[in-house]
Amino acid sequence: MVTSLNETKFYAKQQRVALRNCGVINPEDIEEYIARDGYSALCKVLTEWTPEDVIKCISDSGLRGRGGAGFPTGFKWSLSAKTKADVKYVCCNADEGDPGAFMDRSVLEGDPHAVVEAMAIAAYAIGACHGFIYVRAEYPIAVHRLQIAIGQAKEYGLLGEHIFGTDFNFDLEVRLGAGAFVCGEETALMTSIEGKRGEPRPRPPFPSEKGIFGIPTMNNNVETYANVPQIILRGAEWFASMGTETARGTKVFALGGKINNTGLLEIPMGTTLREIVEDIGGGVPDGKKFKAAQMGGPSGGCVPAALIDTPVDYDSLTKIGAMVGSGGLIVMDEDNCMVDIAKFFLEFTVDESCGKCTPCRIGTRRLLEYLNKITSGKATLQDLDDMEQLCLHIKSNSLCGLGQTAPNPVLSTLRYFRDEYVAHITEGRCPAGVCKDLLTFVIDKDKCIGCGNCARNCPVNTIVKTDYVAQGHKLPSYEIKTDKCIKCGACMANCKFGAISKK
């Protein structure tokens, strides 16, 4: 009998670097973190290494940004180190906004000191003396534990002045965001920290030259930071030995949707999607077929079943129109309509568009209108081509990452599931049976025993008794008057005889 998590299939293929302390230590006790080699990396760099050594180590490790874009971390640090300024800031982007993603929250809640330590290391490497952690206010436990961690680190002299008896001073503060998706974009995030409305601004000037309050600032994602102390302690070669040629190390994913093992996992880069879904995730529930996985949330794209053997790394996924993104991985089965999925993500970006630039503000709304037209059966094939054009315009003309990636869910579903779009348009049919406007519920009059359960449960009273009594039955069957039907499906769910179906 398997009695430990470590013996399960869910755990077998995982390799925990960023999550090494999550679920192991008490996040509110700095001594437990120290017992697991915490703050040893900071001690090592402050007492033995030059800032150049730190940057070289991070560069050699091949670590790339875990927030979505995959920018080489060592290179980013070297750019910031080169900027000549008296004051510099480091910043941590913990504004996790993708629907269904909870990697950063889990790291902050499970191992906040790893981020604090890594930020101090980063500050030493680039010559900064102050740091900001931007967390969304919707993560109260993460915020609480971060504040405890910072307080304890100060108490133990691991933040503040003359850390480890050196001339290095570093202080850290938490800033709360109000939960706007756009504030995960680095320039909007910095504007928000300044106390202004969270809107992006054009780059250049890049944050490494002009960041928070005009001070040179270096931004990294939570998970990127969480990897740093381990890289320092165990060496760049150790980290580079995991993953693939262009994507070293591991990646944390939040696995959700139609999957047996919903959860948080960390795997070496280059693990195939099949291994994640079938082995770690335990497959799709109820014997349904895997249809696609949405990777990278509203900025990413879908990976269809045919490409399930794609290795999960930056380049392989970009090639097929998806992305690693921040690590949200939503699994879809045959009951999901891909047009509906695209619509879901677009509704999200329409809501979250800050409105500063026109392509994103107006463009995404027009795009959503096209999708609504398709799912209600009113679109033409010309609309499909126009929609594709519009996607490309939004991508190339938007100010920030939000707009530049907003059409991705539409483009990738169009690329792999064009037939579903066409079925909605030319046949007026939703193949997955999701889009309400294209559905009709019907009662098979020969299967109906006339119990009337459907009629009693119909919220709009549109199911009526007929004169027809099927052979072998005593009561007349019922029928749905489609003009008033709102397609809620209550009748089908309540029919014990399987007499109601949707078409």
Add this chain to the structure above:
Amino acid sequence: MNQIKSLADLQAIKEKMAHKLQLQGDGAGETRVVVGMATCGIAAGARPVLKAVMDKVAEKKLTNVSVTQTGCIGICRLEPIVEILEDGKKTTYVKMDPEKAAKVVEEHLAGHRVVEEFTIGAAEKEE
């Protein structure tokens, strides 16, 4: 608390805590009970579970047992999760509630018998 100024200071804390975290892996050290208390665990009901474990440990006057919270254990589907580490061995109890947790304390911690029916293996077999 004296401020930490050197590697030796870190090392001292590490040695002090080794017992508690069972770092040697040689079976020495106290039994450690952790409850997954990230947002996911708390939402699934981990707070009353943690309280039940603590109450029962106090009631049974168990010594050499430490009960603590931890972050996300990973497998959300089976929250709340309680893990017991003793003698370098880990047992994962899943889908806990206060009653089940009390039973685990009684049988596993006080009686040294693994409650197989509540372990992760039993939960996975069920499905």
